[in-house]
Amino acid sequence: MPPAPVLETHGLTVRFGGHVAVDAVTCAFAPGELVAIVGPNGAGKTTYFNLISGQIPASAGTVMLAGRDITRASASSRTRAGLGRAFQLTNLFPNLTVRENVRLACQARLGRGFRLFSLASDDRELTAEAEAILARVRLASLAGQTVAALSHGDQRKLEVAILIALDPLVYMFDEPTAGMSADEAPVVLDLIAELKADAGRAILLVEHKMDVIGKLADRIIVLHNGALAADGEPAEVIASDVVQEAYLGRDLTEPAPEPAPEPTPESTGETPHV
């Protein structure tokens, strides 16, 4: 008997005009499980993420988080309910320091936003927590830098740090290693593996690199033209016809080449290829 799912989508659908970008996706994610979501560009992976985390409203279907229907909840209330989302394009507070970025996420989680007349710098508990998380993602030495001065790889690590600070029930990573150099990507992947070892949390991962998925994922789901095309063990899904077809016959046991950047606007919604 598998544990009760922490996140479920039932017939989740979104239509843009006449185009169905996500087509009745029904799927469940259990605590402690790392699920990779794959599919060609425009398959609706990021749109599926946006529907789950509330960046765009669903046309039909429901999203359940820990047994609660959150389909109509705002993005911020979904986050407070335990959904942690990292974005495909780095999405941070550029002119604040690295430490402040993480501190804000801790502050949001603890609901310490409406304190008007205390000093932010007096909350040492928050600063200490932020410092600890930064050490964990190997950014401690850059804590005082502004984010705009960081390298792309460090900014991606900071995205992970913010998610850790939110301490969510469900982590959602949208291509966390996109654009990272070969020696930086493993750091982020190790962090995700660590989060998986923490247990009790579900991790959703959109990723193109098949070697990465093969090592990390417990399960793979395949989206194709917005619909769920396959769902199962990594080995069997990778070998299945639907994946071979979806990836246009590419041999998926080989590492996939870096995909072309997805069309705009990635941060909120993927424009499907027509």
Added chain:
Amino acid sequence: MFFGRLISGDRPGSPILAIVLIAILLGLAFAPFLFPGTRSLDTAARICIFIALAASYDLLLGYTGIVSFAHVMFFGIGAYGAALGLDGLGRGFGSIAIGAAGGAVAAAALAFVIGLFSLRVRAIFFAMITLAVASAFAVMVSQFSDITGGEDGFSFKVPRELTPAFKIADGKLFGVSLNGKLLLYYFVFTGCLVLFLALLRVVNSPFGRVLQAIRENDFRAEAIGFRVVRYRIAATCLSAVAAALAGSLFAVWLRYAGPDAVLSFEIMVDVLLMVVIGGMGTMWGAVIGATLFVIAQSYLREVMGALSDATEGAPLLPDLFNPDRWLLWLGVIFVLSVYFFPTGVVGRLRGKD
């Protein structure tokens, strides 16, 4: 240490800036003795009030990233609040308190309603709404002349302790007579100092950090779990209240409230320039911007008159420096300062250009 907490740990961040700020503080604190004379005292009081007003606007513009054109409307609401309190309830400190509190509550309520209906949508929409509401309010004030005195405004009596007729003690201190006018100045100075320090605390509070996050990336602020609209509305109300209180102090100082003095769109533009010239997103910028601006407004004509006399005989120059052309030069100074200091005087001094 105590001083550090008083300024909420928000250090100026540049030695020159620190010296200038201390000089402004001391200059304003001892203005009646350092710069005797009615006119210079009036300039000092205006600097105090505009520092508070510009700081309250910076909370919105520089810290939260909201452009509002209704800020001077809230200033005016506070001014009329105190004025109506003193006019209707008689000259007394209780009347000032009731009038100012009434103005602050009215300003907060109006800011709340404007925010509720327009901060959910795009920022440009909020700016347009504030422009429309501020214009409508100005028309209303001039139409309801039974209450507001219309275009002429109205004068009123302030508590006797705040008038020149009231003697604190016989004789003079450093050549300054110790009368109610001196008390009035320190009433305004203290009020503005408290307002400024309160605003400085707010921007350095956990709440202030969230406002900066919203300014930087509202999409992400929402995505990490902050209800962005609530914070924007709260910031709008807070800055409206601070502006209203500054307006109350201004009315008491002027012993008069009228549309040109407390409600005109020119003041709105002035405040916007003060914040931009001083440096957006830093409360110290409001201090620098307001001080520079009010001094330029008050004394540029004198300086030009002197220059015009000094260059007499030279071609063109005396005409160029004719005191009647002071607005032209004020404009030139602003264009140059925005061009050369895009991050404001404070940003420049901190080396963040």
